[in-house]
Amino acid sequence: xxxxxxxxxxxxxxxxxxxxxxxxxxxxxxxxxxxxxxxxxxxxxxxxxxxxxxxxxxxxxxxxxxxxxxxxxxxxxxxxxxxxxxxxxxxxxxxxxxxxxxxxxxxxxxxxxxxxxxxxxxxxxxxxxxxxxxxxxxxxxxxxxxxxxxxxxxxxxxxxxxxxxxxxxxxxx
Numbered sequence: 001x002x003x004x005x006x007x008x009x010x011x012x013x014x015x016x017x018x019x020x021x022x023x024x025x026x027x028x029x030x031x032x033x034x035x036x037x038x039x040x041x042x043x044x045x046x047x048x049x050x051x052x053x054x055x056x057x058x059x060x061x062x063x064x065x066x067x068x069x070x071x072x073x074x075x076x077x078x079x080x081x082x083x084x085x086x087x088x089x090x091x092x093x094x095x096x097x098x099x100x101x102x103x104x105x106x107x108x109x110x111x112x113x114x115x116x117x118x119x120x121x122x123x124x125x126x127x128x129x130x131x132x133x134x135x136x137x138x139x140x141x142x143x144x145x146x147x148x149x150x151x152x153x154x155x156x157x158x159x160x161x162x163x164x165x166x167x168x169x170x171x172x173x
Contacts, residue, residue, distance in 0.1 A: 030144035041116035077156035094121035
């Protein structure tokens with residue numbers, strides 16, 4: 001029964017419009033975070049340690065996930081607005097077919113500011129404790145998880161931008 005309740009809750013969350021959801025809930029204290037290896041659009045192997053020193057918004061998604069597709073333009077706009085040496089959006093695709101569906105999707109919707117990243121689906125979902133897509137994790141400069149949201153969001157909204165900017169503005173721990 002527990003599994004059915006969890007699934008029903010995830011489905012209800014996914015059915016809620018992204019604009020109606022609150023800003024990302026933050027943890028009371030930073031949490032350690034595992035990082036499986038993943039590859040970028042050029043095939044270079046990375047982990048989250050490669051982004052240490054920057055605030056990262058890690059978005060685990062897939063092209064077949066309708067809510068993921070819905071929020072991708074807002075992640076692109078967020079990267080355009082805040083991206084740079086202090087902040088980076090990492091849209092980590094777990095598509096089984098690799099980066100090719102991601103390339104097609106980016107072209108189809110006109111993504112211009114996001115890089116491409118890919119991880120093996122089961123490995124990434126287990127390492128990042130993902131129970132549904134999309135899942136977005138806010139990571140501080142030291143590589144600790146500061147917040148997590150399951151389901152889509154309006155990442156370029158004033159509230160989301162302000163929340164992320166406040167973490168960017170924090171001094172390194």
